[in-house]
Amino acid sequence: MALIERSRGIEGFVDFMQNRVKIVKSQKSSLMLSYFIGVVIFIESSITSLIAGAVGRPFCQKYKIPQAKLAFVCDSTSAPISSLLVFNGWGALLLGLISTQISLGQIEGNAVSILIDAVIYNFYAMSALVVTFVAIYFNINIGPMKYTQFKATNIQTTSLNTPSMNYMVLPILLMVALVFVFLYLSGGGDILKGSGSSAIFYTVFSTLIFTLIYYVPTKNMSLSVWTKTAFKGAKKLFPIAMILLFSFGIGEVTSELKTGEYLASLANENLNIYFLATVIFLVSSLISFSTGTSWGTFSIMIPIAVPMAVIMDADVALTIGAVISGGIFGDHCSPISDTTIISSMASDCEVIEHVQTQLPYALISAFIAITLFIIFSFIR
Template sequence: MLAIILALYTKNIVLSLSGGIFLGLFFLHGFSFLATADALVALFFSLLSEGWILKTLAFAVLVGSVMELMQKSGGINGFVSFMTQKTRLVNSPRSALLVSYFIGVLIFIESSITSLIAGAVGRPLCDKEKVPHAKLAFVCDSTSAPVSSLIVLNGWGALLLGLIATQIQTGIIEGDNVNLLLHSVMYNFYAMSALIVTFLAVWFNIDIGAMKHAKLSLAKTALHVNAHVSMNYMLIPIFLMIAFVFVFLYITGEGNMLKGSGSTSIYYTMLATLSVMFLYYVGTKNMSVKTYTKSAYIGAKKLFPIAVILLFAFAIGEVTVDLKTGEYLASLANESLSLFLLSGVIFLLSSIISFSTGTSWGTFSIMIPIAVPMAVGMDADVALAIGAVISGGVFGDHCSPISDTTIISSLASDCEVIEHVKTQLPYALISGFIAFFLFILFGFMTPGSS
């Protein structure tokens, strides 16, 4: 709560996260300033020794290099020229945002890559049509995680299958984890409602709350399009990022993409993409080796602060896990709960935990081992309970200013994190209310169907 309040008040996300981390450690270490200071150093050393965290931070920095190189090559200008002058497919703010919307829906393999590509493609089009970057960030964020949690042929599916399999192996439930997951995804009401609400907001240009006052980018983007530069200098790197994610998920999963490592895959994807870009850009004399190197450095430097924010977001997530925030909230709900309200309460609990910790995956890991036994014990629909966990995890993560997906969507769209959170929140709350209503409704319609 301290981190969130400070973020909204100071608009300094690193300061806000630092305050939350320090207070949490202060509680954990008996209100001793010396012990808290030691624990703070130990926490960051521990995080920076985790391979997946280092790879995720490297991914955030390397994203900057890719985006800067695409801009420097002229490929983005060529793409804008093609979309706005040659084909006239993009000739309004609505069409500019719809391009990013459909990219977000179609590229479901990894939420970070989805946000990055939707933002990279949509940003020059939105600048051309004078669309605020906050609106682009809303579209990127509202499609990437929801679609990834609905079409589970990715890391999301791998995690959920593993968590459900654990419940089967321990004898809590019976059946096949794949069938149960597919059944549960049918109850992922938040993801469905978020996609519909986002599409309607774009199609009818619905601005509510802070979005009415979203500011246009003041960046001096090169919008004097150069029709002589091929848009392939932008499209080929984007295609490579999509293809390499599949390749590295297959490799790290030893032949099974569902078992692949998401953090390793996106890290190697960026390295491989940059390597091919070097050969392509320098080989076609688009730029010299010196220009390539300098541009890659400038891009990485621009996004280094984002990597720092991500590190602090991981740190506060670790602190909330140590404080057992999720288990405590779940225990409160388990004391007196109606069968008909079970899925609605699980959705709210998962939302609160995900919002507080900034991680949907962490929420799944906390809540599925709690929600499944609750559903079995009350003879409720297990798939509905798991669907409520998935929906709540995505909803809370969607709203949270300390979420890595929130930060990456802001990064991809060149929008301040706090502005993105404030402008997106009303739409997310509408989708969340719809999802909550549906969970209550289905709770009354499907009791005792475990």
Template sequence: MALFTRSVLVSLFGGIVLGLFLLNDFSFVDTFYATFTLFFTLLSQAWILKTLGFALLVGSIVILIENSGGIGGFIHFVQKKHSIITSARASLLLAYFIGILIFVESSITSLIAGTVSRPLTDSHGVSRAKLAFVCDSTSAPVCSLLAINGWGALLLGLISTQILAGVLVGESIDILLKSIAYNFYAMSALVVTFLVIWFNIDIGPMKNAVVINDPTRQYGFGKIGHMVYPIILMVVLVFLFLYITGDGNILKGSGSSSIFYTMIVTTLFSILYYKLDGVMSIKRGLFLSFEGIKKMIPIATILLFAFAIGNVTDELKTGLYLASFASNILSVHYLALIIFVLSSIMSFSTGTSWGTFSIMTPIAIPMAVAMGADIPLVIGAVISGGVFGDHCSPISDTTIISAMASECDVVEHVKTQLPYALISGLVASVMFVIFSYM
């Protein structure tokens, strides 16, 4: 529905209601009550409220940076003063390398890459759909490869649980590092994205992606620091809050709390910084912040609905069914491939790679042990599938935030990105079969 009607909210709500209708034995009254209860429960959970708060505050920071003249100063610095970004390729490579260097949290990565690069890609005639593709294709893949973040913490915990249960033998960190070496989808996605940028490859819907050329939109000329300092602070604060919420261990920190606190502090810092530098008054800064929040309300609503439908598919036991179905028809040589495909379907359906890891890891590891398969290879298949499905899903938070940061329609982003993601997924599939035989 989302792809064909272009109405994400209506489509998500339809999926939620249909799932609850099945769960409540086709009772309209019970379904109505269950729908109300589901949203009430979701809005009672701190991590969901913090994630929604993050999405809203993104609008505040973006609009503050724009009105400070920081983006105009950055464009002048890299394009005119030093002639660093002088082509469409260079503007996309900027987004690509930002996505690789800022690997602490996928949402922050997409936000910064899109916000910084969008004015430059616009000025060089690059479609925002292509920028959204680059932001999305670097954020989650890099975070899943360089797991010095919440991704690594989750995976370590899931592997450690299997060791404590006696299913696995060894050190969890060693197993995780070996598994990351088999994260074929993330690797192929990064290579494909670079090749697409370097050779300007447009396939499928990307050929017809709209190029925004708005001559009325002018970025005020200001200091480059008005953009750079808030962004640097944002990156530093994420690490700091991960350290604080993890009681001294970054890997154990809370991602939702860290990005929420980061956005609050960065917003307040930006308003005070611009006041002290004579750019805008406190009153003007607060007004702009609320304007930015208002613009992000539709995005936050989509995120809330995405969390809801993920909850419904979990209640329906979709993942457990797929895994049990596959276990009856598997050959050890195709175990990694099937785990990759199942994880992809689950992640696409729920819009969450982390949820997929949590469901599939306890299923895939015992299956691999029982069948004598290579454990790190199978875990790598779970990671790859989780990232692949999440990458393609119109209800994924990274998909939504990448589109938001690039100011691209969510459905257009999904349609234009899908062919490239499928190519990377095909490469990963072949690699899993080859390494299973090896």
């Protein structure tokens, strides 16, 4: 991602959408463009918000669209789509957490298969995407969104020597394709039996080499710039790597302390099994909202939720889906979330205004998700 940004391929993509493919003719089509970009670019939530915002900002200026609407679209497609199409760091984290539960003997099976089953129950992310699409298509403004106003800003014009968008598009397409290739190879011909963590590692490494043999010979950047940028990008991942490392430690500790079993014994006395997924969703939402991190929430809740589901004989995949959904919902609404802040910055919208205008839509999506969790708990 750092190399793609440095290559200015994102600028080329923006220029292509603005000046060459003139498909935007109204407020609705402007926001729809940002929406579909948010859906297509699912590699990393922050990049999704930045690209969708960069493309949408000039059209907001042209068609007098309130910046809060663009921020809502950017935020509602970033984390939700990244948590549904998990051929990215989100998938690597979740695979690691699920694999830890398998290695501890809490559950049995293949981590990739369990993750795919859990993603099917990621109801909040699905609801958020549908609610956002409907709000754009029918121009539905509720709550504070009714009163938000367009604020004129200065938009920098695109440079005449803008690089090709292929510097962004080709590495991303290759990355997506290679995930399936390495899952197939590591699974002995069966994608579902492939090693998710190994596939992600080899995919990113291969794509990194591709950028080297693509960017340097085409004089997009020198070998020195490529090397420095690659290392800077790697350094940004260090905090995430530490979160993942400590999350494995948390999983070990909670397993030894029998935290999940203890909570399950309390839940058996006071909680109907049909409401377990809903409670897990609400607790995960609270943690995520308070901390502003969905990844941290996954690391805390999966080691607790999985043993609870096993002891109570609940659907493990549904329970993990509730954790993912809750983490996304809290992260979506939190004013201290990185995706909230980045979506606001990318759209030239104040953070508090973005939080206030987005919250009613997020609550509608959460209500839909809770309803689905209860329904699927009964029909399991």
